[in-house]
Amino acid sequence: MSPPLPRDPIADAQRNWESHGWSDVAAPMAAITAIMRTQQILLARIEGALKPFGLTFARYELLALLSFARSGALPMNKASALLQVHPTSVTNAVDRLQTAGLVVRSPHPTDGRTTLIELTAGGRTLAKRATAVLNAEIFGQSGFGDDDVNQLIRILGDFRRGAGDFTD
Amino acid sequence: MSPPLPRDPIADAQRNWESHGWSDVAAPMAAITAIMRTQQILLARIEGALKPFGLTFARYELLALLSFARSGALPMNKASALLQVHPTSVTNAVDRLQTAGLVVRSPHPTDGRTTLIELTAGGRTLAKRATAVLNAEIFGQSGFGDDDVNQLIRILGDFRRGAGDFTD
């Protein structure tokens, strides 16, 4: 990977904002830019950990969601809502997971419009193994201190509620 | 947009993790998932604000970076390093910005391998206008409290330093 930069590029951007007379929004700009970059770093780590399983993060999230559903099955639109991604993204993920034999589509018993996604035995096993690796290699070594983790959960929870993700 | 969910799906995931015996990593999992979702929300807002300018966030970031360079020009590899994206992503962005007449490629005066990206007058003007809109509509109304903004800058700064983004 690339060597570290000698200076924090986001701190530099914040200083640039301040020197251009935008001091009132320089800090939020820096915070938002930092979120973007942090997401990029975390996603790369996660994808790296999942690569040996032939999974991407998007596909893993769907597998994990299904594995927590009592019946191991969910309607597409439910999955789309819970994962908070566009329905076409779910279609895409299901296509690939189905090709890999990890999930199957089945018709909804009463609503002909709805398609159920169901874990196969192989899908359930793979989800378990992938989760173990993510827990050990990513979540267990996140690089965030315990206090910071709790701060993030609160701050980002407030933000997501304010953005209309959920009511609580 | 979709109506809010009745419950926070990330808090639910955290509870699922705890009930499966992974309490030690449930909180970092929730924090990381929240970062992913927050990035998605912010990116959508930013892209929406930039759409009237025919810009995406990736292209805007490049324009903004160039507008802060004294000469208004930067080598491709420098831009790649400062934006912390893959060189091919810069190639892609420059292609589109050049087609739009916002930047031009020019050869490096002494190093034949290097290509300089330079802002055109139109590019500089558009960057200014787009920044004004982002400052007003996004950064000025981020939805984060002032204290939380500072917390985010510190927490994510520590994380990025630990991840090898920069030394300081």
Add this chain to the structure above:
DNA sequence: GCAATATACTAGGACATCCAACGGTTTGGA
């Protein structure tokens, strides 16, 4: 009961990101 509206999923297209590989340029050690 039937037409109008709403909902569920999918197809096609635009965009961004990364990786692997390639050709051109520069640098540095034998």
Add this chain to the structure above:
DNA sequence: TCCAAACCGTTGGATGTCCTAGTATATTGC
């Protein structure tokens, strides 16, 4: 001096995300 190694940017391919539009099924209202 000269060639191998390092570096730079681009091309081509894979993946994911979103949007728009289209098809099929349900629900609602008259």
